[in-house]
Amino acid sequence: MKLGYFPGCSLKGMARAYDESTKIVAEGFGIELMEVDDFNCCGALEAKGSNEKLSYMLPARVMDSAKGRFHVDAVVTPCNGCYHSLLRANAAMNEDSAAKSDVISFLKDVGYGTYEGDIDVRHFLELFYNEVGPEKVKNAVKKSLKGLKVASYYGCLYERPKTITKTGYKSKRDDSENPYFQDELLAATGAEVVKFEAAASCCGGAHALQDESLAATLSAAVLSAAKKAGADILALPCPLCGAALDIKQPEIVKAHGNDAKIPVVYFTQLIGLAMGKSAKDLKLTDPISNPMEILKSKGLV
Amino acid sequence: MAENTDKMVIDGVELVGIWKEFMPSRILYEDVTTEFLNEVKKLPGGETIAKCYQCGTCTGGCTLPEFVDKFNPRGFINLVRRGHYDLLVSDYKELVWKCVSCNRCTHRCPKGVNTQEVVRAIAKFLEDRKVFGKLTNDEAFDEVFMDEVINDGRIDEVKIVKDFYAKTGRLKEMMSGDQLSLGFKMFTSGRIKLFGGKIKDWKKVSQRLKEELQ
Ligand code: SF4
Ligand code: SF4
Numbered sequence: 001m002k003l004g005y006f007p008g009c010s011l012k013g014m015a016r017a018y019d020e021s022t023k024i025v026a027e028g029f030g031i032e033l034m035e036v037d038d039f040n041c042c043g044a045l046e047a048k049g050s051n052e053k054l055s056y057m058l059p060a061r062v063m064d065s066a067k068g069r070f071h072v073d074a075v076v077t078p079c080n081g082c083y084h085s086l087l088r089a090n091a092a093m094n095e096d097s098a099a100k101s102d103v104i105s106f107l108k109d110v111g112y113g114t115y116e117g118d119i120d121v122r123h124f125l126e127l128f129y130n131e132v133g134p135e136k137v138k139n140a141v142k143k144s145l146k147g148l149k150v151a152s153y154y155g156c157l158y159e160r161p162k163t164i165t166k167t168g169y170k171s172k173r174d175d176s177e178n179p180y181f182q183d184e185l186l187a188a189t190g191a192e193v194v195k196f197e198a199a200a201s202c203c204g205g206a207h208a209l210q211d212e213s214l215a216a217t218l219s220a221a222v223l224s225a226a227k228k229a230g231a232d233i234l235a236l237p238c239p240l241c242g243a244a245l246d247i248k249q250p251e252i253v254k255a256h257g258n259d260a261k262i263p264v265v266y267f268t269q270l271i272g273l274a275m276g277k278s279a280k281d282l283k284l285t286d287p288i289s290n291p292m293e294i295l296k297s298k299g300l301v
Numbered sequence: 302m303a304e305n306t307d308k309m310v311i312d313g314v315e316l317v318g319i320w321k322e323f324m325p326s327r328i329l330y331e332d333v334t335t336e337f338l339n340e341v342k343k344l345p346g347g348e349t350i351a352k353c354y355q356c357g358t359c360t361g362g363c364t365l366p367e368f369v370d371k372f373n374p375r376g377f378i379n380l381v382r383r384g385h386y387d388l389l390v391s392d393y394k395e396l397v398w399k400c401v402s403c404n405r406c407t408h409r410c411p412k413g414v415n416t417q418e419v420v421r422a423i424a425k426f427l428e429d430r431k432v433f434g435k436l437t438n439d440e441a442f443d444e445v446f447m448d449e450v451i452n453d454g455r456i457d458e459v460k461i462v463k464d465f466y467a468k469t470g471r472l473k474e475m476m477s478g479d480q481l482s483l484g485f486k487m488f489t490s491g492r493i494k495l496f497g498g499k500i501k502d503w504k505k506v507s508q509r510l511k512e513e514l515q
Contacts, residue, residue, distance in 0.1 A: 009455045010456075012455075013458045014458050038500050039455075039500075040450070040454040043450060044446070044456075046446040046447055048418065048421075049418075049421045050345065051345060054514070058510075106509060106513075109505075109509055110505055110509050156403045156404055156405075157404060161417070163407060163415065201364065202364045206403075207401050209438070209465055210439050210441075214368065214399060215401070218368065288487075
């Protein structure tokens with residue numbers, strides 16, 4: 001299977017730790033990723049509220065570039081938001097013939113014109129779980145994360161809505177009400193995954209700028225649920241949740257108190273750590289919420 | 302409570318009383334107008350609104366009612382479908398745009414309504430009718446976001462924040478204490494890099510996207 005890698009805008013900016021740790025983990029387990037380096041923004045949630053056609057064209061150009069240049073079978077992205085946009089365009093191409101012909105004529109004008117809704121979209125978490133899986137992770141552990149209590153957080157668009165993730169219709173998708181792929185992968189590192197009821201709650205990140213106080217309230221609810229569950233650290237698979245829960249954390253703590261104070265990392269950073277990779281390469285000093293302190297105290301870095 | 306004189310006798314037993322009063326009719330047919338429904342249907346994301354059968358599953362699982370009093374996607378749809386425009390504006394306009402796009406509603410809707418997008422379409426319907434009296438934060442953000450995507454091809458997080466604050470008249474706030482020191486920390490650690498817009502042939506794509514918008 002040939003895979004195109006679409007990092008998305010965030011991973012080339014503030015979430016570079018996710019980009020770099022994803023590549024380290026993929027390489028370590030023999031997943032070859034061909035980076036679509038001339039990618040454009042997927043349009044996120046803004047395009048779909050602004051113009052229907054554009055909201056298909058933007059993701060389609062990414063898919064077209066991956067297919068036209070690398071002849072890939074699937075495009076994989078580590079971002080919940082990009083995943084949503086790509087899947088949504090894919091669904092429209094397959095279910096709405098008018099949208100499909102508009103998009104194809106656009107791609108013929110500006111790109112390779114090869115994409116017809118016919119290649120698969122995958123989230124890196126889902127792909128890693130299915131192609132590598134907890135067993136292999138367990139066998140590859142060089143430094144067990146034993147003693148580290150992790151809250152495994154998924155956010156929203158990774159597992160829903162089923163109208164476009166096709167959960168239940170497509171094999172290999174995570175459980176949409178109670179996702180568990182990341183839990184099992186993290187448990188394979190030796191870490192203790194705590195029972196955490198806000199695993200698939202919304203962090204409010206989509207409104208982090210537009211409605212700051214409500215977004216902070218929702219983020220605080222997630223962070224404090226993790227802390228209440230006894231976690232030392234929260235791991236996640238989305239750069240937008242990362243921005244909301246990590247970068248915004250100082251403001252959240254200011255408004256909601258220390259109950260909402262907990263280090264936040266990408267799940268790939270923890271898997272990389274268990275593989276024996278360095279904190280520097282994994283960019284574990286990047287998060288504003290300072291995971292280094294707890295990792296040091298547990299003797300992990 | 303209005304006096305109810307209805308009588309209902311079955312097998313000699315009188316069941317009367319006020320049995321009709323705790324089940325007031327929910328639909329006043331003479332009230333219904335489809336004008337607004339048709340408008341929302343035409344907006345991006347609004348297409349599926351008419352499929353709704355008012356089961357309330359969306360509201361039951363929605364992220365917000367716990368945090369935002371009276372937030373109710375089923376209710377918003379109901380008001381549009383019944384044509385209760387005045388009530389939507391007077392009591393709900395400040396709520397509709399608060400949706401955080403978590404998609405729990407769309408995920409669980411048994412009728413295939415794209416509820417999250419319908420709620421966004423209802424907010425847009427109100428924005429287009431200028432009921433807010435000013436540019437909402439949502440509109441402002443969508444505008445700066447789409448401008449940046451169409452012109453540069455990618456989002457530069459620093460630029461988008463700056464443009465958003467500028468558009469909503471809060472640039473000063475951004476340049477103050479906390480925000481600035483956070484920005485400085487991110488910049489010196491290398492997490493903030495400026496993207497120069499280097500996607501090959503983007504000009505052509507950009508031109509084509511602009512044509513699409515006309
Ligand atoms: S879940 Fe679907 S059908 Fe039920 S009220 Fe909500 S939108 Fe309507
Ligand atoms: S997408 Fe909006 S309306 Fe739907 S469940 Fe989430 S917050 Fe509620």
